Amino acid sequence: MTALWSHPVVQVFWYALLTCIATGFGALPFIFIRSMSSRTIAYANAIAAGLMLGASFGLVVEGSHHSGWATFVGVNLGIVFILATQRALGQHEHDAEFLGVKGIGARRMLLVIVIMTVHSFAEGAAVGVSFGGTAALATAITLAVAIHNIPEGLAITAVMRPQGASILSCFGWSIFSSLPQPIAAVPAFLFVAHFSAALPYGLGFAAGAMIFMVLVELLPEAYSQAWSRTVAATVGLTLLGMVAMQRYL
């Protein structure tokens, strides 16, 4: 039994499941408050952006130790993946009913859940692939993704709660949006472990997808809700902390 728990695949699954559950924590502040200021959500996005940028650069450097060009190809594949996903989501956008809400409110809730759920595959892949590198990198990436998930849960709840969704619904849908992480992490780890030549492609893919998400979703959202200088300082300090943490973990 102990041998099963210490098996690398089981460990990867549990680590990724923890990052998934962390998303639910984002719903907890709404037990006490009905709504949250857009500025607070902007700073939460800025912190998430700094953590993800630091984690992504760590992945790129780790990948470039194996093969610079393969990592670069992976980065661009990650960008193409997110672009294609966004385009597909845009084509199937329509009025819908969700949790008893109809029209724009329902569409907004669905869109935020779908976007968060789809991009969670890349984060799950990042967690799984990072276990193919050093233990310090795997810990740093897992922690970064888990912390990054909290503002995501916060963002989902911030959209759902004003529409009348219960805290339990917000908590459940937040965790649901990150379920692809444990699902994607195990095959990503197995793929990398068995085909080590794919490691730089995988590391680059996850880094490209994460950097793209930061630049196309988190930062513009933060800039639109808070002063750019405050967002910049928050992202910069978080990135600094993340780079230092990767160095000393």
Next chain:
Amino acid sequence: MWAAIAALVAALGPLLLRKNAGGPTRSMGWAGALASGAMLGVAYPLMTAGLARAGALAIAGGVVGIAGGYITHVVLGVGMSETVVHPMRATATSALHSAPEGIAMGAAMTIAPRFGLFLVATLAVHNVWESAVLASCLNQAGVSRVRAAVYGVATNAPQVLMAIGAYVVAAAVPGSLPVLLGMSFGALVYLCLAELLPDSYRTAGRTSIAVVVSVAAGVVALLGGVA
């Protein structure tokens, strides 16, 4: 000499302006995006090089670099998502920017000449964008493109002086290098996030910009490993 060349390259900035365009153009947005990606990419190896030498000093330098940029913006009233900037304030901001960029050039040259040259090339691209933004502001105030080009080069004079200063200080007092590297990281990241990216999002659209920035950051993070 390399810092001086990077400063002179700023004269190309006004060429990105269309005649009588009256405001920032799409090509300026793309130039800013390229510079953002490159700056983010070179900032990372600067910090890791500083951490490898003396972690606490590099972290302190990083905090100083970010705080310096933030305080400068608060004093000048920059970074409040405004779209119209006063020409004098834009000129002063450009001149103040170039100082930490010079420190980055000097510090990078100290750790590895090849890396230093790469950083100079990156900041030269940034100077073109910065000069184009300045020219856009000056153009709206009635200043000709030729004169705007002269202002663009002149505002980068502190870059040359600070590059020489940082190189001399780092050579004379090796213990100061981690602080200089950390400061360079903080200043470059802050400038990129506070100015280049928001302006680029406004002028060239966020998806196209994100593609350029991601590709540039990927390339530079790979090539920047020389530090």
